[in-house]
Amino acid sequence: MNQSIIYFTRTGDTKTKALKLGKETGATAYQLKDDENWQGPMGLLKGLWLSLINKKMTIKLDDEALKADQLVIMSPLWLSGPAPAVKTLLDSTTHENILLVITNHASPIDGVLKKYRAKYASVKKCYGITINKNNAEEVLEQLKKDMA
């Protein structure tokens, strides 16, 4: 089975983890983008607002990313779920084998992981990497086992 890693990032944290996972597994990492400028305090406010209203985004992703047998989709937590571009991708893809990784700063994340596992039949497993828990290594190790 081969995998693609698809990540969205605003400040680089999720990107760092996605590239590390790619390096360690040989899976290609692709950046998911949308047409918003997320930089600075205005970007943060916009992110909060567009997450709250569940905005559907115009997303940009290399077609090759979706051709793998399994997708590892990585997103920062924005309020109560993945960033809007990632929600849009999850809503629109017909891919049936997805591992979803949510990165966040501090808030308890188990409820979010449960919710997204239940919401999409395509999402086979959810993982939470929380900076304050310092659990990145442990979660990435588990993920690598699950990707094998």
Ligand SMILES: Cc1cc2nc3c(=O)[nH]c(=O)nc-3n(C[C@H](O)[C@H](O)[C@H](O)COP(=O)(O)O)c2cc1C
């Ligand atoms: C709009 C927005 C909402 C966020 N909401 C939360 C949150 O509810 N709980 C939390 O712990 N972190 C929250 N964060 C922080 C990010 O999830 C966290 O910093 C993440 O590691 C950033 O990943 P990135 O650098 O790849 O963008 C939020 C960040 C943004 C921009």
